[in-house]
Amino acid sequence: MKIENESDKINITMMKRTLVLIFFTGFLPIVFSFIPYEKKSKTIQTIIIDPGHGGKDGGAKGLMSTEAQICLEIGLKLGKAIENNFPNVKVLYTRTTDIIPGNKPDKNQGLRYRADFANQSKGDLYIAIHCNSNGRRAGGWYEKRVVDYTYKKVWIGKGKKRRQVTKKSPIYQSFYVENKTVGTETYIWAASKIDSKTTSINADPDDFSGENDSTIVAPDLNDPVMKAFQLLYQKKYFQNSLLFADHVEQEFASSGRSSRGVKQRNQKGIWVLQATGMPSILIETGFITNKEEEEYLNSNDGQEEIVKNITDALRNYIAIMEKQPLNNNTGNKIPEPKNVQSTSAILNRKAATAVHDAIS
Numbered sequence: 001m002k003i004e005n006e007s008d009k010i011n012i013t014m015m016k017r018t019l020v021l022i023f024f025t026g027f028l029p030i031v032f033s034f035i036p037y038e039k040k041s042k043t044i045q046t047i048i049i050d051p052g053h054g055g056k057d058g059g060a061k062g063l064m065s066t067e068a069q070i071c072l073e074i075g076l077k078l079g080k081a082i083e084n085n086f087p088n089v090k091v092l093y094t095r096t097t098d099i100i101p102g103n104k105p106d107k108n109q110g111l112r113y114r115a116d117f118a119n120q121s122k123g124d125l126y127i128a129i130h131c132n133s134n135g136r137r138a139g140g141w142y143e144k145r146v147v148d149y150t151y152k153k154v155w156i157g158k159g160k161k162r163r164q165v166t167k168k169s170p171i172y173q174s175f176y177v178e179n180k181t182v183g184t185e186t187y188i189w190a191a192s193k194i195d196s197k198t199t200s201i202n203a204d205p206d207d208f209s210g211e212n213d214s215t216i217v218a219p220d221l222n223d224p225v226m227k228a229f230q231l232l233y234q235k236k237y238f239q240n241s242l243l244f245a246d247h248v249e250q251e252f253a254s255s256g257r258s259s260r261g262v263k264q265r266n267q268k269g270i271w272v273l274q275a276t277g278m279p280s281i282l283i284e285t286g287f288i289t290n291k292e293e294e295e296y297l298n299s300n301d302g303q304e305e306i307v308k309n310i311t312d313a314l315r316n317y318i319a320i321m322e323k324q325p326l327n328n329n330t331g332n333k334i335p336e337p338k339n340v341q342s343t344s345a346i347l348n349r350k351a352a353t354a355v356h357d358a359i360s
């Protein structure tokens with residue numbers, strides 16, 4: 001365009017200003033309107049923390065503490081750590097005091113409340129915190145064993161049949177057996193269909209989980225609601241649950257804990273995992289029946305380490321979910337998943353990689 005005179009120049013300047021104004025007042029708000037949208041689209045907005053047991057359901061017993069008490073302490077610390085590390089994430093607890101959640105009269109109603117609460121709160125991730133027990137006396141127990149025999153000559157029979165024989169009697173010694181079972185386990189629900197990715201997760205018949213007495217409510221898979229949950233879980237939540245669970249166990253192993261791996265228990269079921277419409281895991285943070293591990297579970301350092309392990313696993317999980325590496329609060333980049341074979345006995349690493357690839 002050829003500039004004819006001064007007034008045309010002024011007109012062009014005004015036009016430019018108007019365009020700039022339109023840009024800033026019109027276009028930019030449109031641009032910015034996508035930012036909150038971006039935030040809303042993050043995978044994890046709400047995390048449900050479920051400290052196991054509570055109230056008259058104390059869970060497994062140790063020498064100096066109950067499972068319910070440790071679960072609450074770790075659960076509350078975990079919630080605080082998540083809020084500090086992920087300010088956009090809302091943390092909700094099924095209980096924050098020593099009660100059966102929802103003040104329900106018994107543990108089974110409490111279990112239903114836990115799942116209902118998670119679903120109604122529209123959680124994106126459900127983390128149940130528990131301690132393990134191997135079903136034996138906490139600390140250890142006395143057993144008797146035969147260490148030798150005594151041989152004594154005794155008379156038997158009467159009259160002509162009376163004769164002398166040697167009687168063998170065992171000598172017993174009492175000895176103390178330490179309750180040595182240790183380590184962490186993370187449970188997921190593998191639903192019922194076994195596909196190529198789930199075959200390597202064993203329903204471990206020898207698992208020591210102390211949840212037999214309290215967390216199990218057998219689900220009725222003929223119930224259409226449960227059936228729907230099962231299908232949804234298989235389709236949408238299984239892979240995410242496995243991914244997160246695997247990261248949690250890797251973090252435990254990296255701190256020197258004895259990781260017993262990712263496990264599923266489909267036969268007996270774990271209600272809180274099956275009835276929650278979101279990726280869900282149940283962490284057995286250690287054996288309350290092992291004297292040393294119970295001390296660790298009760299100590300501030302131990303609890304802080306467990307919380308850090310779960311938070312680090314969560315950071316990796318969220319990064320994979322959102323396909324963008326997040327920086328942790330030390331400013332370091334997230335390390336690549338560690339090549340820890342901690343779960344090899346239970347969880348085939350190939351399956352975890354396949355799941356990882358499928359998701360990321």
Ligand SMILES: [Zn+2]
Nearest residue numbers: 052059130131
């Ligand atoms: Zn428990």
